[in-house]
Amino acid sequence: MKIYKKNLNFLWFFISVIFVGVAEAKSFFIEHAETGLIGDTYYLDATVNYQLSDQAQEALLKGVELTFELKIEVIRKKGLLWLFNKKVSQSVQRYTLKYQPLTQQYKVLHINSGKSRNLPSLSTATWILGIVADLPLLKQEEVNPKAQYVVRLKALFDIESLPVPIRLLAYFAPGWYMSSDWYVWPLEP
Amino acid sequence: MASRTLKRYTQGIRPIILLSVVLLASLVLMSEAIQNSEQFSLLYSWLxxxxxxxxxxxxxxxxxxxxxxxxxxRLQAPGSRLTARLVVIFVSLAMLPVMIVFYFxxxxLNRGIDSxxxxxxxxxxxxxxxxxxxxxxxxxxxxxxxSERIVKVLSGISDRRLPLKINGIRHNNDAFELTVLGSNGRIIASTSQAVETIFPDLPSDIVLAQVRTGEPYIGIDSIEQKGLFIRVVVAMANPESIADVRILQxxxxxxxxxxxxxxxxxxxxxxxRKRSYLRKPLKIIFTFTLSLVLLLSLLTAVLAAFLLAxxxxxPIRVLAIGTRAVASGNYSKxxxxASNDELGFLVKSFNxxxxxxxxxxxxxxxSQIHAERQRIYLETVLGRLSSGVLTFxxxxxxxxxxxxxxxxxGVDLVERLGESLTMLGKDFPHLTQLVESILPHLHKVDEAWREEVTIFGPAGRQALMCRGSALPAIGEDVVDSGFVVVFDDMTSQIQSQRDAAWGEVARRLAHEIKNPLTPIRLSAERLRHKYLATMDAGDAExxxxxxxxxxxxxxxxxxxxTVFSEYAxxxxxxxxxxxxxxLVNSVLELYSGYKIEVKAELAPGLPFINADAGRLRQVLHNLIKNAMQSMGGNDEGIVVVTTRLRNELDRGAVEICVVDDGAGISDEIIEQVFEPGVTTKGRGSGLGLAIVKKIIEEHGGVIYxxxxxxxxxxxxIHLPVENKKVPKRG
Known part of the structure; x- marks a missing residue:
């Protein structure tokens, strides 16, 4: 299903670029990311700066739940050409952000773990959303000490999770194409 | 078999029905997806x-x-105009109601959403x-x-005594859960109304940070599986240390x-609020979906119109093609x-x-082949007949x-088929007599007739024995009725009879005359011998x-x-x-001393012929003498004897011509020149050319x-060649 979804996103993006000239907005930035070996497990710490577009903020305040994805991949380098590289591990961390009008708070939910937090402001909510701490990445035994590995990270907004009525328009609106560049660094203990 | 099955499922109306069902299902799913059905929402984009x-x-x-x-x-293919007309009708019928339904x-939709x-x-x-x-x-x-009351109470209780007192305090103030934390966030004491709670629900770092700054936190939090709570987090004094604070939640x-x-x-x-925000996009997407449904329905209807038309x-196109094939003579079509309806019945009837x-x-x-064979057979039979046959x-x-x-x-009548008898008479004057003789009989339908007709054709005078009768009509076909005329050339037969008669005359004449001639001569000689010497000079003379x-x-x-007897x-x-x-050379040598020149022009390499050399010499002598005599004393005349091979003649023949430059033969007698008794010379017997003709005919040849x-x-003279091969000269 994930593969289909990825293909579909690419398809819509392609159609949008061709017909509407929509360009992917670089609204998210990965400020810092590093790995550390604790025990026999590599852990990831990262800070992502999420800057929501006006359209996204308006939709959030109007009750639309926003979904974000953090894609993490560990790649074993096998040569100069990327073609020979091999993905050792990949995972997607999914988060939702929702405004609660009664309490006037923002609820951040980490879908993978089910943990949520209510935060008093949007800036606090996006700050908390961007903090990744001690996320298990892969076991040490999966890593060949003689080989070279890189970790790459990308944050993006999931249009497919928007309500159907707005989804079609979102495909053709640049404000909804929010993502970061791939942030790449060597896997270090 | 497989290809036929494949064709049946890929062509015709079945794919359209299948496509319509798939599209309908897809549109239903889309409709469900738009209405926020969680199950189909994920499929919306794919749909x-x-x-x-x-x-x-x-x-x-x-x-x-x-x-x-x-x-x-454009090619005016059969059925194309009707197909176009049906397509236009079907599309018009489909378009109008669909557009009305779409408009309303x-x-x-817009009013419904706005409402x-x-x-x-x-x-x-x-x-x-x-x-x-x-x-x-x-x-x-x-x-x-x-919480302020609780803080007052707790402020006087040391950390050591807090666990003992806190539950009572919670109960007195009707709190669900009380937790006292150190400034570092360590739990000092905690109590909860829920006995199963082991760990208290702690405030977040942000809340703690806020409280440490001296600003209390009062908020409404939803705690999972417990419900809605009012969370109060405040800083309070630590009785054991003035510098340190404790935090109460x-x-x-x-x-x-x-x-x-x-x-x-x-x-x-x-x-x-969410729906209100989505109102405009909802209208757009509903309109879009409705338009999509309309377009798909309309296009399916148009395609169905094409296929149905x-x-x-x-069947009509097939019938038109079949009719054209039949019109062009192809009856095996x-x-x-295609179907069992009225059109199918029509196709079956056509087949x-x-x-x-x-x-x-x-x-x-x-029948035609049979008739043609009969005709060929009849032609062959008629072709082999020696009698001439004409039908009219x-x-x-x-x-x-x-x-x-x-x-x-002597006329190629095959080229004249279709011409009237009268026209033939006009085109060929020598047939006038024949036409005039036949024509009266062609008006008499009921009786057979027989008549001898003489014509003067290219081969001379010809005696024809004509017989004729009317042809009966076959059935009601008048075209097949008419007349048949059969005729035989009796010229040679009559000539033979005449020659035979002349031979008999000559034989009797010779016999009857020859007998008294000798006594006459002997008597004359005796009279001369007996009385000549005794008579006086006058009587003696x-x-x-x-x-x-x-x-x-x-x-x-x-x-x-002698000549007569020779002829007979x-x-x-x-x-x-x-x-x-x-032979010619040996004959001509005898005329080398004559004043009239007799010369030969002989074609080399002639084949041998079977003949009596003596009789042929007689022929040549007769003809040469005849030629010399025709010059009437003109010594400068010339007689030429030529020979040549005539392969074009039936069976092949050697031609011998004796040509002179004398007075020629008068037109009156040229036709009878070979008949006995015909002569232009005063003392001729009139049998010379008759004998020549007789000898040539005895050799199977002809002379004219x-x-x-x-x-x-x-x-x-034409003498037949039995063996055309040229013999080797010795």
């Missing part, structure tokens, strides 16, 4: 892609069908939220007051009923039976008809002539002259009798192969005479 793709496929199929129809229309649906939202509802929901918020604020203030439970009402209000408000017209026509055609062909229709038009007729009349005349005339008559003598030929050129345009006569 959209599928439907847009289906739209393009339909457009492509329609374009292909349209292009094909336009091309067939769009109106209802969901109104200011009063929005205000009421906002007021309800505000009211809920005010209620909760009252609860928060109450919680804050209770108090959770006050919102009543279940209130909690439920709050959740409902929040949910309703949240949902309404083609399906309806197919069998049309495929039956063509089958019967084909059978009839075969029968006609067989009732209009006296020549319908048939056999080769013997052509040969006898008379006697001498008279007896001499008698003897001379008797001698002359004896010579004549039956042939006793000494047939042997001879070289005709040698003709006048030369430059003057003189030419006698031409």
């Amino acid at each position: 959209l892609v599928f439907n847009v793709f289906a739209l393009l496929v339909l457009l492509a199929l329609i374009a292909i069908n349209l292009f094909r129809l336009v091309r067939q229309y 649906s769009l109106n209802f 969901w939202f109104d200011v009063h509802t929005e205000t009421a929901l906002a007021d309800a939220l505000e009211l809920t918020r005010a209620t909760l604020n009252d609860r928060k203030r109450d919680a804050s007051r209770r 108090a959770l006050y439970e919102v009543e279940a009923q209130t909690s439920e009402l709050v959740s409902d209000v929040q949910l309703a408000y949240d949902e309404y 083609q399906r309806l017209v197919a 069998h049309l495929p039976l 039956d008809m063509t089958q019967k026509i084909a059978l009839t055609q075969d029968e006609v062909q067989r 229709d009732t209009e006296h038009t020549l319908r048939m002539a056999n080769s013997a007729a052509n040969q006898i009349l 008379v006697l001498d002259r008279s007896t001499r005349t008698i003897v001379e005339q008797v001698e002359s008559m004896q010579e004549m009798v 003598k039956p042939p006793k030929l000494m047939i042997q192969p001879i070289d005709i050129n040698n 005479a003709k006048n030369r345009p430059e003057g003189g006569a030419s006698f031409v």
Whole structure:
């Protein structure tokens, strides 16, 4: 299903670029990311700066739940050409952000773990959303000490999770194409 | 078999029905997806892609069908006009109601969506939220007051005694859970109304950070599986250290009923705001989906119109093609039976008809072949006949002539078929007598007739024995009725009879005359011998002259009798192969001393002929003497004897011509020149050329005479060649 979804996103993006000239907005930035070996497990710490577009903020305040994805991949380098590289591990961390009008708070939910937090402001909510701490990445035994590995990270907004009525328009609106560049660094203990 | 099955499932109406069902299902799913059905919401984009793709496929199929129809229309293919007309009718019928439904649906849709939202509802929901918020604020203030009391109580209790006191304090202040934390966030003491709670629900780092700055936190939090709580977090003094502070978190439970009402209000408000925000996109997407449904329905209807029109017209087109095939003479055309309806019945009837026509055609062909064979057989039979056969229709038009007729009349009548008898008489003057003789009989239908007709054709005078009768009509076909005329060339037969009669005359004449001639001569000689010496000079002279005349005339008559007997003598030929050129040369040598030049022009390499050399020499002598005599004392005349091979003649022949430059033969006697008694010479017996002809005919040859345009006569002999091979000269 994930593969289909990825293909579909690419398809819509392609159609949008061709017909509407929509360009992917670089609204998210990965400020810092590093790995550390604790025990026999590599852990990831990262800070992502999420800057929501006006359209996204308006939709959030109007009750639309926003979904974000953090894609993490560990790649074993096998040569100069990327073609020979091999993905050792990949995972997607999914988060939702929702405004609660009664309490006037923002609820951040980490879908993978089910943990949520209510935060008093949007800036606090996006700050908390961007903090990744001690996320298990892969076991040490999966890593060949003689080989070279890189970790790459990308944050993006999931249009497919928007309500159907707005989804079609979102495909053709640049404000909804929010993502970061791939942030790449060597896997270090 | 497999290809037929594949064809059945990929062509015709079945794929359209399948496509329609798939599209309908897809559109239903899309509709479900738009209405926020969680299950189909994920599929929406794929369904959209599928439907847009289906739209393009339909457009492509329609374009292909349209292009094909336009091309067939331009080529005026059978059925194309009817197909185009049906397509236009079907599309018009489909288009109009669909467009009306679309217009009203769009109106209802927009009004329907707008009717969901109104200011009063929005205000009421906002007021309800505000009211809920005010209620909760009252609860928060109450919680804050209770927390202040708890702080006062706890401020005087040391960390060591807190676990013992805290539960009572919680109970007294009606709190759900109380937790005292150190400034570092370490739990000093905690108590909860829920006995199963092991670890308290701690405030977040942010809240702790806020409280450490001296600002208390009062908020409403939803705790999973527990419900809605008012969370109060405040800093309080530590009795054991003035510099250090402790942090109190108090959770006050919102009543279940209130909690439920709050959740409902929040949910309703949240949902309404969301819907209000999505109103415009919802209209757009509904309009888009409706348009998509309309387009897909319309295009499917158009495609179905094409296929239905083609399906309806197919038997008619097949019939038109079949009719054209039959019109062009192809009766073996069998049309495929497409259906069992009236059109199918029509196709079946057409097939039956063509089958019967084909059978009839075969029968006609067989009859034609039979008739042709009969005709060829009849032609062969007629061609082998020595009698000439002519047939005429009732209009006296020549319908048939056999080769013997052509040969006898010297006219290629096959080229004149279809011409009237009168026209033939005008075109060929030598046939005038024949036409005039036949024509009266062609008006008499009931009786057979017989008549001898003489014509003067290129071969001379010809005696024809004609017989004729009317042809009966076959059935009611008047064309087959008419007349038949059969004629034989009796010329040679009459000539033979005449020659035989002449031979008999000559034989009797010779016999009757020869007998008294000798006594006459002997008596004359005796009279001369007995009385000449005794008579006086005058009487002696008379006697001498008279007896001499008698003897001379008797001698002359004896010579004549000899010639007559020669003519009447039956042939006793000494047939042997001879070289005709040698024969001619040997004859001509005898004339080398004559004043009149006799010369030869002989073609080399002539084949041997079987003949009696002596009789042929006699022929040549007779003809040369005849030629010399025709010059009437002109010594400068010249006689030429030529020979040549005539392969073009039937069986091949050697031609010998004796040509002179004398006076020629008068037109009056040229036809009878070879008959006995015909002569231009005063003292001739009239049998010379008759004997020549007799000898030539005894050799199976022919002879004829003709006048030369430059003057003189030419006698031409054709002698048949048995072996055309040229013999080797020794």
